Amino acid sequence: MATSPATPDTQQSTPSATVGVFGGSGFYSFLTGDVREVKIDTPYGPPSDAVTLAGIGGKTVAFLPRHGRNHTIPPHKINYRANLWAMKSLGVTDIIGPNACGSLQPHVKPGDFVICDQFVDRTTGRADTFYDGPIVTHVSAAEPYCPLLRKHAIESCRAEGITVHERGTVVVINGPRFSTRSESLWFGSQGWEVINMTQYPEMYLARELEMSYVNISLITDFDAGLIGEDHPPVTNDEVLAVFTANLDNLRNVLRRMVETLPDTSPSPARSVLSVSRFEKGGLPLNHVF
Structure with a gap:
């Protein structure tokens, strides 16, 4: 395996896409028309599943179920590097990553959408970089989500009449x-x-990989700390019921986002590597992409 990634090959016969969507198996119905599946090999092993390509609003969308199409991969076992590499190899520049989430605040209610602007990492043991050397690379995470995609997601939620929180950690x-x-x-x-x-x-x-990313958090439940001790914790069935009830809303937001997304955008994510690498021999390292 390469210790620092080379450019994923987007010039071969593999079909291309500009927008990528990670989600669950319920999003397959979001894809209509000329739908194709593409199996992609990566230096990091296989992604969670084959990538499904479909045309929406004049754009080609690449969809990948992060847990596999039958939801067989738990969160800590997802091959995140392979999933992102697969998207990059297809030419994807913008990624929409919806999630089912729990609420930590009383004013963020089940059924609400949150367009997150920050994250706090409490995971352990996950492979979380493409840059293990010899090129030392420190990509800033100060503003981790694309501000342009976030603005677009907020506007799309409002247009669909959905209660949306414009910021969130x-x-x-x-x-x-x-x-x-x-x-x-x-x-x-x-x-x-x-x-x-x-x-x-x-x-x-x-x-x-210099792809823009936006998260759409669909709130399915109040987390354990917001539920009194006399109430049982939420169950998987309850989470699934709320998510399913709001799936049409989420699909409508995604469709609106894709259809109205500009073909090009000056996202700050496009050039993060140019300021993220240490110099070698007194000269700036060449941009690998």
Whole structure:
């Protein structure tokens, strides 16, 4: 395996796409018309599944279920590097990453959408960089989500009449277990809004490959710290029921985003590597992309 990535080959016969979507198997119905599947090999092993390509609003969208099409891959076992590499190899420049999330604040209610602008990483043991040497690379995560895609997502949610929170910090836990009440109370006491298991390193790896990324958090439940001790914790069935009830809203937002997304955008993600590398021999390292 390469210790620092070369450019994924987007010039071969593999079909291309400009927009990538990570999600669950419920999004397959979001793709209509000329739908194709592409199996992609990466230096980091296979991605979670074949990538499905479809045309939406004059653009080609690449869809990849991060947990596999039958939801067989738990959050801590997802091959995030392979998933992001597959998207890059198709020519994807903009990624939309919706998630089911729990709420850490009373004003963020089930059924609401949160367009996160920050994350807190509480995961362990995940392969979270493409740059293991010899090129030392430190990509800034100060503003981890693309501001242009975030603005576009907020406007799309409003146009669909959805309650949307324009900012939020997502706490990413390792899983597969849910938080204890004490952990949940601590997260909430910091002012953080939502909790999830897959946002990191997915969004950061997209940034390392200079792809713009936006998260749409669909709130399915109040986390354990917001539920009194006399109430049982949320179940998977309850989470799934809320998510399913709001799936049409999420699909409508995604469709609107794709259809109205500009063909080109001056996203700051496009050039992060130019200021992220140490010099070698007194000369700037060449841009690998």
